[in-house]
Amino acid sequence: MKRKIVSVLVCAAMAATMIAGCGGGSDDAAATTTEETATEETAADDAAAEDAATDDTAASGETLTIGFAQVGHESDWRTASTQSCQDVFSAENGYDLQFVDCDNDSAVQLEAVRGFIEQDVDYIIIDPIVSTGWDTVLTECQDAGIPVIVIDRTIDDSDKYAAWVGSDFKTEGLACGEWLKAYADAKGITDLNILVIEGTTGASATIGRTEGFNEIAEREGWNILDSQTGDFTQEGGQQVMESYCKSYEGQFNVVICQNDNEAFGAMDAMTAAGVSYGVDGDVIIVSFDAARTALQYCLDGDLNAVFECNPLAAPMVEEIIKGLEAGEEVETEVYVEESCFAHDDTVPSISVNGVDTPMTVLTQDIIDARAY
Amino acid sequence: MDKVKKITQKRLFLPVFCMFLVMAANIIYDVACGEFAFSFFTISVRNGVLYGRLIDILNRGSEIAILAIGMTLVVSASAGTDISVGSVMSLAASFCCMLLAGYGVSSTTELAVPLIVGVLGGILMGCVCGAFNGTLVAYLNVQPMVATLILFSAARAIGLLLCNNLIVYVRNDSFKFFGGYLGFIPTPIIIAAVCVVVMALLLKKTALGLYVQSVGINKKASRIAGLNSSKIIFVCYLVCGLMAGIAGIVASSRISSADSNNIGLNYEMDAILAVALGGNSLGGGKFSLAGSIIGAYTIQAITTTLYALGVSTDVAPVFKAIIVIIIVTIQAPPFKAYMKRRAARKALAKGGAAA
Incomplete structure (x- = not known):
């Protein structure tokens, strides 16, 4: 009997925790859903009521x-x-x-x-x-x-x-390559030995960034020592870099991480192995995505450069909608503008596909002003 | 000759042999590359901490080794596996980081609560999950696979909810300790060692180990003999949850964040594999904790070796599978029986010739 009571209690406790756990998180989720349904309903009502009027207002x-x-x-x-x-x-x-x-x-x-x-x-x-x-x-x-x-x-x-708006991953890769070339020239580094930590195999970001970067690497005759996937995670980046540090001890001077999280992991691994990186270090390290944390690292000089993958597509979408409203022909493929950030002004600007792109030198104000 | 035979007939001989086989590949590779033959095994102190591939294996293998302890008990007592450990790891990590950072905060350098509260909270969450699994299996007689399937799918999602669907970063040096270094030794190695020693003592010095085996061999007979079978199975699942909680804290501290989607992903399979590679029967009953631990480090040795050989990570799982097939075949009873028969025939032929 006692055992039964205990088992029931444990079950109840577990259920309670699960509900509490769910409740904690889903409170606002549930709220949003109801809100959404509410707005949807009102919208539907409005639409029905204003059916005749909508055309006019839209026009x-x-x-x-x-x-x-x-x-x-x-x-x-x-x-x-x-x-x-x-x-x-x-x-x-x-x-x-x-x-x-x-x-x-x-x-x-x-x-x-x-x-x-x-x-x-x-x-x-x-x-x-x-x-x-x-x-x-x-x-x-x-x-x-x-x-x-x-x-x-x-x-x-x-x-x-009507149109697609998004990131051009290949251009991100090209930008990274062009920056690296200019940076190495400015610093007088002639021999580039590069290690790449790729993203998830088959992801469009991985394919595009690899393709773009390799194009420049081939053109310049750089030596890519190795390229392994870190699955876009910090743990993955850390483990790959840990192994790189041993396999290519003292042989590499550039690490390319295909997203921010991998770069965080790679930095941890290099710190543990006693390899100095960043602006004042022996190894040049760059990453893609440019979320706030990565930019902070870049500002502190732990990352040499960060290449943005811009999530703010809405302004371009608005342009397209305005164009469509005016009855114009719109471009079917629009790339969002993406910036490149660097710790210092060693390389003021780079030329990607013949287009001049400035390298933004990071300040705390720039980071604070950004949306993410 | 007899001495060799004695060693080869030891229960742990094959798991250990397989682990050395995996590592031997590195000697061949290093020699082929014209490097020092034992460079894979060199351990040095660099930057004030231990450094080397072997240390990597011990360090990175810690989580699987910790999970393997719990998994061994579960397999032995209930003849089933706990497939929720990876998800429970993620949940424990998420809960710990949520406590440390405060709900809804995605990045913090200041701890919201003392470190110990967060860590104990995470471990406790693991225990609660273990108790839940244990109750279902031991008292409600749900099949282990089905019972743990619930948390396998739910725990990760609960973790995501706790973290408000974000990756929670706790960039505080004190939290980094569990995945960092104690003196010059990586802390995960110490945590794993402590877990192993405590569990081994508990199983050897008390009757618990014997109870677990007897329940695993025959639950009914054990009950009639006066053992509380259900309670023992429950305790095994509880320990499994506890271990998952500890592994979750280690994994999360390593990256100083709670990445609910990725922490402990597919670790349940590695933990089960560790138990199998250790020469334990997944059918329950007799078990060898040491075997499972060796199995866990063998898995990590394979991963580290593949990294060291520079095998592209895209094709690494294929090689991993091939190695596992070989190891499992060597340990399979029919294969062992075949080798024995062959040896016997040879001995007979030799004997016949001599006569």
């Missing part, structure tokens, strides 16, 4: 209803992307944004887009969780006469969208 450009099906909120990068959309498409700017957080569930995302069609929004923005399986729903959008704008990730099996 006169007073209020544009925009549906945004976001991937989720898994990283600081994603949060910044969401924030950017909410800032640009605010009520003050004359927009009514219907935001749905799909929590990385592609079925939810398809439903969200169908919901937008039913609400008869003016434009739909999608950050596709998966790249395939979109043709049917995009055809529905087309039939309803609602232009779709895709941001960040790509849709591979359909071209029934």
Whole structure:
């Protein structure tokens, strides 16, 4: 009997913790959902009530209803992307944004887009969780006469969208290569021996950044000693770098990390191995993404340079929507502007694909002013 | 000759032999590269801390070794595996970092609560998960795989919720201690050693080890003999959860953050593999804790060796699989029986010729 009571108690305790755990986190999630449903309902009511009126208002450009099906909120990068959309498409700017957080569930995302069609929004923005399986729903959008704008990730099996806005990973890689060349020239380093910590195998960011960087490396005849994947994680970067430090002891002077987290791990591993890195060190280290923490490291001189992967696509999307409203032809592929950051002004600017790109010298003000 | 036979017939001979086999690959590689033959095994003190591939194996293998302790008990007592340990690691790490940073904070250098509260909280979370699994398996007779499947999928998600779906960074030097160094020895090695020694003493010096084995061999008979079978199974799962909690703290301290999506990912499989590589039967019953620990370090030795050989990480799992197949085959009873028969035939032929 005693045992039964104990077991029931333990079960109850576990359930309580789980509920408490869920409750803690899902409070606002639940709140947002209800809020969303509420707004959706009102929006639906409004749409029904103003059905006749909507066309007029849309035409006169007073209020544009925009549906945004976001991937989720898994990283600081994603949060910044969401924030950017909410800032640009605010009520003050004359927009009514219907935001749905799909929590990385592609079925939810398809439903969200169908919901937008039913609400008869003016434009739909999608950050596709998966790249395939979109043709049917995009055809529905087309039939309803609602232009779709895709941001960040790509849709591979359909071209029934008005435009795509996102990052050019290859250019990021090229920029990194060009910077490294200019930096090495300025510092008088002739022999570059490079170690690369790649991102997740097959990810578009990994492919693009590798392709871009290798192009420059080949052109300049640099020696890439090794290239292993760190899976975009700190643990991965740390473990790969730990091994690099032993395999290529004293042979390398450049480490390229394909995202910030890998760079954090690599720095830990090099510190433990007694290898000096950064601006005053023996090893040049650069990373991609440029979230706030990485920029702080760059400002402190632990990272030589950071290449941005810009989550703030919304301003470009607004441009496209304005263009479409005015009945203009819009570009179907738009790349967001991406900056390059460096600790010092050794290299004032680089030329990528014939375009001059300035290297921004970091200050605390720049970091504080950034959204993520 | 008899001495050699005695050694080869020891229970732990094969696991140890396999581990050396893996490491021997490095000697061949180093010689082939024209380097010092034992450069893989060189341990030096650099930057005030121990440095070398062997240290890497011991250091990086700590989490799996800690998990393997709990997994061995679970396998032995319930003839099932606890597949939730990786997720529980992640949950414990998330809970610990959430306590240290405060809810909703994504990066902090100041601790919100004393370090010990966060760490004990994380470990306690592991225990709670272990108790949950234990209750399901021991008292409700749910199959271990099914029972632990619940937390396998849920624990990581709960961790994400606790961290408000963000990676929580605790950039405080005191928190780095558990994944850093104590004096000149990496702390994870010490933590793993302490866990192993404490559990080994507990199993050897008390009757617990015997109880666990007897429950594993025959639960009903043990009960009739006067053992509280359910309680023993429950304790095994509790210990497994505790170990997962400790491993979670170590993994999280290493990267001074709680990356719920990645901490302990696929570690449950490595822990189960460690138990199997140690020559333990997954069917429960008799077990060897030392075997599992050796198995855990063998897995890490394979990983470190592949890094050292410069095998591209894309194809590394293939080589890992091949090595595991070889090790498992060497230890398989039919293979052992075949080798024995062959040896016997040879001896017979020799004997016949002599006569």
